[in-house]
Amino acid sequence: xxxxxxxxxxxxxxxxxxxxxxxxxxxxxxxxxxxxxxxxxxxxxxxxxxxxxxxxxxxxxxxxxxxxxxxxxxxxxxxxxxxxxxxxxxxxxxxxxxxxxxxxxxxxxxxxxxxxxxxxxxxxxxxxxxxxxxxxxxxxxxxxxxxxxxxxxxxxxxxxxxxxxxxxxxxxxxxxxxxxxxxxxxxxxxxxxxxxxxxxxxxxxxxxxxxxxxxxxxxxxxxxxxxxxxxxxxxxxxxxxxxxxxxxxxxxxxxxxxxxxxxxxxxxxxxxxxxxxxxxxxxxxxxxxxxxxxxxxxxxxxxxxxxxxxxxxxx
Numbered sequence: 085x086x087x088x089x090x091x092x093x094x095x096x097x098x099x100x101x102x103x104x105x106x107x108x109x110x111x112x113x114x115x116x117x118x119x120x121x122x123x124x125x126x127x128x129x130x131x132x133x134x135x136x137x138x139x140x141x142x143x144x145x146x147x148x149x150x151x152x153x154x155x156x157x158x159x160x161x162x163x164x165x166x167x168x169x170x171x172x173x174x175x176x177x178x179x180x181x182x183x184x185x186x187x188x189x190x191x192x193x194x195x196x197x198x199x200x201x202x203x204x205x206x207x208x209x210x211x212x213x214x215x216x217x218x219x220x221x222x223x224x225x226x227x228x229x230x231x232x233x234x235x236x237x238x239x240x241x242x243x244x245x246x247x248x249x250x251x252x253x254x255x256x257x258x259x260x261x262x263x264x265x266x267x268x269x270x271x272x273x274x275x276x277x278x279x280x281x282x283x284x285x286x287x288x289x290x291x292x293x294x295x296x297x298x299x300x301x302x303x304x305x306x307x308x309x310x311x312x313x314x315x316x317x318x319x320x321x322x323x324x325x326x327x328x329x330x331x332x333x334x335x336x337x338x339x340x341x342x343x344x345x346x347x348x349x350x351x352x353x354x355x356x357x358x359x360x361x362x363x364x365x366x367x368x369x370x371x372x373x374x375x376x377x378x379x380x381x382x383x384x385x386x387x388x389x390x391x392x393x394x395x396x397x398x399x
Contacts, residue, residue: 089161091125092154093223094118095133099151102140112216163365165225177370181210182218183231184289186314190333191358192231195252204377206370214312215289222247222363228371233331234357235293249359250378255332257294257354260344262324271327273303273348280326281305288312293354294329301351318344329354 090111097107098118108118126133133147143151183192188210199206211227221227234249261271271279281303284291291312298305308326311317317328318335327347338344360378362371 087125087128088121089158091121091128092158094121095125095147095151095154096158098122098134098141099143099147102142104141112219162223162225178207178209179229179370179374180227181208181229181231182213182221182227183210184215184218184233185212186331186334187231187233187358188212190331190336191253199374199377202377204374206374222361225363225366228362228366228368229374230361232359232361233290234359235290235354246364247361248364249361250375251357252360252378253358255356255358257290257329257356258332258335258346259327259329259348259352260318260335260339261321261327261347263342263345267342267345269345269347270324271347273327273352276304278304278306280308282309282317282320282326282328283307284317284329285310285312290314290329290331293356297352297354331356 094107094111097110098104101107101110104119104122105115108115111118113121122134129150131146131150132144133150135142135144135147181192192210196206196208211221213221215232218227218230218232222230231252233255259273261269264270273279281298284294288311305327309317309320314328314330314334318330318338320326321328321330322338322343335344339346362375
């Protein structure tokens, strides 16, 4: 029998949500791919686990019995991986962070420096990644903490009891473009004229709230470039190719130097929170120490363009 751990995690998610679409969102895969993985699990077991004819979906009798085993395997494996990380000698004091790319440069160094000024010495390793991969790393125990943007319109689909979070600061997505010889923005969102849009690809985390704003405000635009990376959109904007929405943290230097300009009023900005996430099942002492300090308010350092003061979200 050849079973993949992710199939078991998929099945546990499906049992919790009773919806293929919602479970796929929690697992950061498309619904067709998620359905194929559940089918692959059934074929490997030689059992029908899900009654697909019912809405919401129901587990068969075999599925209900197998769910107990799946939960135990997933839980035990995750706990074993986390325990082994804690036993890696000096690695037990090393905090493994995963963060959105723009936060690795625009927020993390200043935040860590602020913590050190409070007397909290942290050994840290930082990996820049996308939101989906960071969530998987946190679930799998291959990272201890996640720095990520939070937007209620683009929820991370994390159980707040299992994955509590702290508010570290606030920033915004700004519409920016290059400037002309006189230093004026090449485009004006408030003019009513159509603008070339440098857009996020479908499914990109930051793009969801931006796309909602554009629909609500009825922006006239033509998409000329798409990518999932905010820094790539910024680079294209610097070339004068259109308007891009990027986190303030990513463009502060370009705005200060006059290479880019905000090309619309505040109604075109998208507010974002910066949050720190952990897994409640992780018992690493270094994580607990940091969390306690942040909950007490010390060391909650805002990056440029952000406010300060942690607010706990979830357990």
